[in-house]
Amino acid sequence: MQRRARQDAQTPEKMKRNQSLVANGNLSLEEKKRKILRSLCRLEALGVLRPPRADNQILQMITQEKSRFHSEQVDFYRHYITSCLDNLTASRFKNVVFDITPGPEKGSFSVKARFLGVQMEEFPLKYQDLLQLQYEGVAVMKMFDKAKVNVNLLIFLLNKKFFNK
Helix, strand or coil, X not given: CHHHHHHHHHCXXXXXXXXXXXXXXXXXXXXXXXXXXXXXXXXXXXXXXCCCCHHHHHHHHXXXXXXXXXXXXXXXXXXXXXXXXHCCCHHHHHHEEEEEEECCCCCEEEEEEEECCEEEEEEEEEHHHHHHHHHCCCCEEEECCCEEEEHXXXXXXXXXXXXXX
C-alpha cells in the first residue's frame, strides 16, 4: 500500500485515473441506470436535450461526432497519400507495375498502375489513339500525369500480348 501511495504521488496529475470512472465500475446495474437517468434529467434541465426522446438525441449526437471524426480522418489520410505520391521521384517509380487488360470494346484496354501492390489509378487506352499518335510522330505520351510511355514500344507490347496469334 505504501509503494502504491509513493507511485501515485509521483504520477503527474494528467495521467491519474478519473476517480468517478473507477467508482462507476463498482456500481450495480440498477445504480448505473439511476445515475444515467439522473444525468439525462440534468441535461434536459440545462436545455441540451429535449423530451420525450432524449436517448435518441444522445445517440444522434454521438453518431454525428463519430461521423465528423471519421470524415476528418479520411480527409487527412487522402491528403497524406496524395502528398506522398507527389513527393515520389522518378527513381522511385521502379516499384510501379502496370497491368494491361482488354477493355469492354474491341481495341480498348484498361491500364492499371499498382505501387507496391496497391492499385493507385486506372487509365483507359484505345489502340486507335495510339496509332494516331504514332502517325503524327509523337514518340512519348503521358499516362497518369506522372509516367511517360514510349508510344512505339507500347504498340509493340500490345501487338505482342493481345494481337499475336
